Amino acid sequence: MTHLPQFSRALLHPRYWPLWLGIGLLYLAVLLPYPVIRYIGRAAGHLAMLFMKRRVHIARRNLALCFPQMSEAERQRMVKQNFESVGMGVLETGMAWFWSDARIRRWSAISGLEPVTELHARKQGILLVGIHFLTxxxxxxxxxxxxxxxxxxxPNDNPVIDWLQTWGRLRSNKDMIDRKDVKSMIRALKNGEIIWYAPDHDYGPRTSVFVPFFAVDQAATTSGTWTLAKLSGAxxxxxxxRRKTDGTGYELIILEPECQPPLESAEATAGWMNQVVERCIMMAPEQYMWLHRRFKTRPPGVPSRY
Structure with missing residues (x-):
């Protein structure tokens, strides 16, 4: 498995004190009652729109590319809701890292778990597709x-954040693997593990194929899904x-397992995977990470979408 970062006294160097202060404030914020956290998060999102103009432009452009039929008023409303979710996403990260198990259970519900537990009990490897929602x-x-x-x-370039995110994620994971360590991922899947995997971002041209995504006909999409599923049999x-819009917490919705995905080519798998991702996004479109430059990689000679 990947060598994971460990806490050391070097992380307490004065250069990191402002960051530790921010972490402390995040910790204190998520101790508040959830309705107060929700209010702060949404307010922080409105404030972020004033200072993250470039990201607002990217989110608006992504929505225009994916949903050309959407009116300008609808698009503006979606961007506003999306940045409310951005603000919440920061606090939800703190909740994920610092809340107790009991508090997580109180504010969450899960559906569709039984087929997964049955597969897991049979030592069947599972490629768990968790796309980039802000939650x-x-x-x-x-x-x-x-x-x-x-x-x-x-891995994060900042050693404090790198250690903290690993520590936080290991509260609910057996282990962590660097996303570049494909051999360890395949080995774990063959051993019947559940591997969390996100195939929905633009990871550059080296390991991508161009297939449709919403209304964009040539979206750079990772071929990693094809590689992992084909070599592991997962x-x-x-x-x-999904964050509930009525303020009563969260619901984790598990879709039906697919044990025979189309694997005849990287393009076929990527195209199918994008359709699955689209279905997931439409279950909570305002909570998706639209501020990522999803279409930054273009085929040779094709101008930038941004």
């Missing part, structure tokens, strides 16, 4: 309370961690 950290924590698996992560299980 993703909290969704992983909720999942881990029921059926712990192995997380896939990108079942693919998508799930959606």
């Amino acid at each position: 993703l950290e909290l969704g992983a924590r909720i999942w881990g309370l029921h059926t712990p698996g192995v997380g896939v992560y990108r 079942c693919i299980v998508p799930f959606v961690p």
Whole structure:
């Protein structure tokens, strides 16, 4: 498995004190009652729109590309709701890392778990598709309370954040694997583990194929789903961690497992996977990470979408 970061006295160097202060404030914020957290998160999202102009532009552009039929008024409303979710996402990360198991259980519900536990009991490897909702950290924590698996992560350049995110995620995961360590991922799947995997971002041209995604006909999409499923024989299980709009907490919705995905080519698998991702996004579109440059990689000679 990947060598994981460990806490050391070097992380207490004065250069990191401002960051530790921010972490302390996040910890204190998530001690508040959930309705207060929800109010603060949404207010923080409105404030973020004033200072993150470039990200607002990216979110608006992504929505225009994916939903050309959407009116300008609808798009503006979606961007506002999305940034409310951005603000909540910061606090939900703190909730995922610092809340007790009892508090997580109180504010969450899960559906569709039984088929997964049956597969897991048979030592069937499961590729758990957890796409980039702004609730993703909290969704992983909720999942881990029921059926712990192995997380896939990108190491952070800041050693304090790298240690903290690993510590937080290991509260509900058996282990963590660097997203570049494909061999360890395949080995774990063959051993009947659950691997958390996100195939929905643009990870660059090296390991991507161009297939449709919503109304974009050539979206760079990772071929990793094809590689992992073909070499491991894993079942693919998508799930959606959705924040309830009535303020009563969260629901983790597990979709039906697919144990025979289309594997005839990387393009076929990626195209099918994008359809699954679309279905998941439409279950809570305002909570998806639209501020990511999903269409930054273009085919040779094709101009930028941004």
